Amino acid sequence: MKFIAVIRQVPDGESRLKIEGGRVSLQGATLILDQMDEYAVEEALRLKEKHGGEAVVVGFGPERTEEAIRTALAMGMDRGIHVVAEGYVDPVTEAEALAEVLKEESPTLVLTGGQQADWDSQALGAALAEALGVPVVAWTTALELEGETAKAKHDLDEGAEWVRVRLPAVFTTQQGLNEPRYPTLPGIMKAKKKEIKKVAFGGRTRVEILEEAIQEKARLQKILDGKDPVAAAEELVRLLHEEAKVI
Amino acid sequence: MILVVLEHDGKTLRKGALEALTRARALSEALGLPVHGLLMGENAEGALEEARRYAAKVYLAKTGPYTAERFAEGLYQAGKEAKVIVAPSSRQSRAYTARVAYRLRAGLLEDTLESWAEGGEVYARRYAYLNRVLQTQKAALPVVLTVKPNTTPLAEPLAEAGQVEEVAVPEVATVEVLERLQEEKKGVSLTEADVVVTGGRGMGGPEAFGLVEELAALLGGAVGATRAVVDAGWRPYSEQVGQTGKTVQPSLYIALGVSGAVQHLAGMNKSKYIVAVNKDPEAPIFKHADYGIVGDVHQVLPALIQAVKKLKD
Ligand SMILES: Cc1cc2nc3c(=O)[nH]c(=O)nc-3n(C[C@H](O)[C@H](O)[C@H](O)COP(=O)(O)OP(=O)(O)OC[C@H]3O[C@@H](n4cnc5c(N)ncnc54)[C@H](O)[C@@H]3O)c2cc1C
Numbered sequence: 001m002k003f004i005a006v007i008r009q010v011p012d013g014e015s016r017l018k019i020e021g022g023r024v025s026l027q028g029a030t031l032i033l034d035q036m037d038e039y040a041v042e043e044a045l046r047l048k049e050k051h052g053g054e055a056v057v058v059g060f061g062p063e064r065t066e067e068a069i070r071t072a073l074a075m076g077m078d079r080g081i082h083v084v085a086e087g088y089v090d091p092v093t094e095a096e097a098l099a100e101v102l103k104e105e106s107p108t109l110v111l112t113g114g115q116q117a118d119w120d121s122q123a124l125g126a127a128l129a130e131a132l133g134v135p136v137v138a139w140t141t142a143l144e145l146e147g148e149t150a151k152a153k154h155d156l157d158e159g160a161e162w163v164r165v166r167l168p169a170v171f172t173t174q175q176g177l178n179e180p181r182y183p184t185l186p187g188i189m190k191a192k193k194k195e196i197k198k199v200a201f202g203g204r205t206r207v208e209i210l211e212e213a214i215q216e217k218a219r220l221q222k223i224l225d226g227k228d229p230v231a232a233a234e235e236l237v238r239l240l241h242e243e244a245k246v247i
Numbered sequence: 248m249i250l251v252v253l254e255h256d257g258k259t260l261r262k263g264a265l266e267a268l269t270r271a272r273a274l275s276e277a278l279g280l281p282v283h284g285l286l287m288g289e290n291a292e293g294a295l296e297e298a299r300r301y302a303a304k305v306y307l308a309k310t311g312p313y314t315a316e317r318f319a320e321g322l323y324q325a326g327k328e329a330k331v332i333v334a335p336s337s338r339q340s341r342a343y344t345a346r347v348a349y350r351l352r353a354g355l356l357e358d359t360l361e362s363w364a365e366g367g368e369v370y371a372r373r374y375a376y377l378n379r380v381l382q383t384q385k386a387a388l389p390v391v392l393t394v395k396p397n398t399t400p401l402a403e404p405l406a407e408a409g410q411v412e413e414v415a416v417p418e419v420a421t422v423e424v425l426e427r428l429q430e431e432k433k434g435v436s437l438t439e440a441d442v443v444v445t446g447g448r449g450m451g452g453p454e455a456f457g458l459v460e461e462l463a464a465l466l467g468g469a470v471g472a473t474r475a476v477v478d479a480g481w482r483p484y485s486e487q488v489g490q491t492g493k494t495v496q497p498s499l500y501i502a503l504g505v506s507g508a509v510q511h512l513a514g515m516n517k518s519k520y521i522v523a524v525n526k527d528p529e530a531p532i533f534k535h536a537d538y539g540i541v542g543d544v545h546q547v548l549p550a551l552i553q554a555v556k557k558l559k560d
Contacts, residue, residue, distance in 0.1 A: 013509030123345035130349040135421040138342045157337045162425040174491045206354040211383040226542020233550035246499040
């Protein structure tokens with residue numbers, strides 16, 4: 001069996017974003033393995049621990065993405081593949097390039113995060129499934145292998161459902177599926193020796209980013225002391241009514 | 248042709264469908280292409296008469312109930328010749344539109360706030376970086392575009408009813424739905440509400456949400472929850488606001504006992520006014536709040552309810 005986690009490296013949500021020349025600059029930002037993808041890595045590891053086989057991490061992105069691949073290797077993934085691509089690549093084109101690599105691996109199943117923390121895109125898992133000609137289960141919160149099929153629970157817009165899918169299939173992951181483990185010191189040492197195969201990306205993005213601007217609204221920050229809760233509540237309601245005019 | 252996915256509930260078209268139509272009509276003028284509609288899913292016939300009032304041609308694809316694969320197949324069969332596909336943006340649509348975008352090797356513009364065409368290319372604005380950045384994108388035709396809810400005026404009906412064309416959809420059976428867990432909807436829908444009152448782990452337990460509901464009802468709003476609350480089983484997942492939950496953009500967002508983690512902020516940081524109640528003056532939510540009270544929510548919330556009642560009298 002072979003379990004593949006597809007990952008990306010993204011800025012930590014807490015880090016400050018800067019704009020330079022109309023584009024986001026990640027200079028100085030802390031870059032991490034996308035947390036949504038961490039659930040994919042953890043699930044691949046758990047499936048391998050339970051069913052045997054191999055757990056492979058596939059990363060897409062610029063040279064620095066290797067750091068995120070190493071993090072996944074330190075968590076316990078067996079080996080890595082890095083599709084090296086500079087600049088913005090839309091998820092459809094990305095899926096096309098990744099599918100080339102994945103087809104060669106013939107995985108039992110593929111996992112990736114439900115939404116990317118930089119592009120806010122939810123497309124990669126579904127586009128990847130299409131490229132591989134297999135089903136997709138989006139926003140998975142529970143997953144069990146049952147022979148040639150998998151049983152999974154996943155979220156819909158309203159509510160959730162249990163499904164059975166034929167394998168191979170792509171699952172997109174999210175919080176709730178598992179608790180990702182931390183890389184251990186021996187894990188980090190071992191990760192240094194694990195293989196990362198480099199593949200050059202030869203495609204061209206179909207979507208271009210023309211401009212980016214920070215959209216963080218300046219907030220009023222009128223914070224009241226609640227030692228006298230009744231007085232504070234009355235003042236707050238007055239402000240919302242008279243100043244903000246929202247109630 | 249520009250094809251619009253007309254989402255419906257088996258009877259009427261969803262608001263998102265009418266927003267998507269408005270976008271499609273604007274693109275239609277700039278690109279010189281006609282707008283057609285697509286109905287698929289369970290009981291699609293139920294919405295057919297209404298759909299005909301909005302599009303000169305309505306394709307009816309018998310896909311059966313939703314799975315990403317079936318809807319992708321239905322959309323692909325109706326839309327293989329389309330230059331632009333427009334769909335309301337939802338968790339479900341973003342899975343099947345991505346499949347179709349791949350099949351058509353189209354430029355995918357997801358969750359767009361606005362869109363326009365110029366020189367045969369489609370432009371769109373959308374949020375990125377957990378909703379913190381406004382991004383302008385461009386793609387050449389063919390393009391698949393999804394429309395973020397509550398961004399666009401609703402389309403007006405046409406003077407004449409459109410024609411209907413049935414579309415054959417090959418059977419897709421790779422996913423078997425074993426059990427659907429529907430959550431009962433009450434009150435205003437979360438994503439459309441103008442006021443959202445969200446309780447976090449600081450509420451202490453599910454009982455305390457009685458008061459959250461009371462305040463939401465008083466303000467004509469909806470109840471939201473953080474992931475911590477949903478994971479604890481205090482509230483249903485459908486109420487979760489954030490990166491893995493819903494995105495809301497009300498005039499007033501009230502966060503009670505919510506710490507203000509980035510993943511939560513991603514779902515509500517575009518609200519017009521943000522109010523926070525938290526006992527910890529250092530809680531990150533205060534940095535993102537317009538108004539706030541540092542205090543125990545168990546004392547502040549009842550007082551707030553009284554104060555709102557007093558205002559209303
Ligand atoms: C990939 C990923 C996706 C995620 N997606 C989401 C998402 O969609 N939505 C989401 O919400 N989270 C999401 N999270 C989780 C997020 O990181 C936080 O863990 C979560 O939002 C915390 O919820 P909380 O604020 O209710 O709880 P806590 O962080 O526990 O905060 C509780 C707050 O209540 C205050 N408090 C306690 N008692 C009282 C009292 N008596 N009176 C007043 N205040 C009190 C405390 O000071 C504290 O600030 C995600 C995380 C990851 C990694």
